Amino acid sequence: MSLNLTIDQGNTVAKMALWDGIELIDIVNEAHLCAQTVEQFTHGRGAIDAAIYCSVSDDGSAVLGSIRHIAKRVCRLSSRCRLPIKIDYGTPGTLGADRIAAAVGAVSLHPGQNLLVVDAGTAVTYDFVTADGTFRGGNITPGLKMRLDALHRYTARLPQLEVPASIEHRRVLGKDTADAMILGAVYGIVGAVSFYMSKLRDTKVVMTGGNAPLLSPLLDFEVDVDEHLVSKGLNSILLYNENKK
Structure with missing residues (x-):
């Protein structure tokens, strides 16, 4: 083997x-x-x-x-490698390898579909891949822990908080300061995903990253969560190059 x-x-x-x-x-x-x-x-x-x-x-x-x-x-892995997707990005040399791999992983699981690929880790990336397998671009924002850490670090009295394991579904307004910070950070990301979906027609959301299980249940549409999305994308790149030999 x-x-x-x-x-x-x-x-x-x-x-x-x-x-x-x-x-x-x-x-x-x-x-x-x-x-x-x-x-x-x-x-x-x-x-x-x-x-x-x-x-x-x-x-x-x-x-x-x-x-x-x-x-x-x-x-x-870099944008210079032979890839099973096309890259339409102004500065491909600066495109993160993890974003490339996640996009390839999403396409391997859902070929022929428009995809919003959300990697909710230390940072959160939102990347759009069209049905023809072209990476069209995306955005980067702070992840949950970074948001909570920044609120503590750059204010005088807001406490240091950890990312919770779960959020009670539909609880959107904080009843104390800790709640307000956590829900503000969480729904900042959830709201961003919903905003992108309102602008992208006929698109499926594929989510990965350590905070994906926390965030995905709070969205009002179907989300495919795959904790191994980047690894699957990396393997797909290896298989693609093997088949091209």
Whole structure:
């Protein structure tokens, strides 16, 4: 069995996954990604045919060096890679690899549809992919924790709060200061998704990221939540390039 390895290095956690074709064999979250954790994850798994590394930072030489000892083919994802979607973006060199991978993942799950891809993590990205598989652009805003942290940091008396595990559905107005901060942050994102959907016709929402389970039930339309969307997109890119050989 020849496997693919995908690594998604986010702002707060990394995801390593092994794939046999389109089948997910194993996936783990790693708070401290390094060459050793990659080697431990892949040890005894058999041959790794191809690997792809996606990072929101520029640092990754040690991890890439480790991957090159493990896999026959290695790719660091960027807009310059051969992709199964088209990129219509003014500065493709600045387009985050995680945004590309999430868009590819969404298209692989819902081909031939207009898609609003929402990644609700440290930051929240809202990206639009048309039914012909073209990335048309998107927006970036602070994530929930960043919003709450900023309210505390840049005011005199607002408290430091953590992101809650859930929100009571339809409770939209805070009855105390903590509630007002949390609901303001939450519905700022929910409202943005609803706004984009009011402007984009015949579009499906695909959501991922750590806060997707908290946010998606608060929307008034169907949302496809996939916690492994970026990893699926990375694997789709590897499979696309394998088929193009």
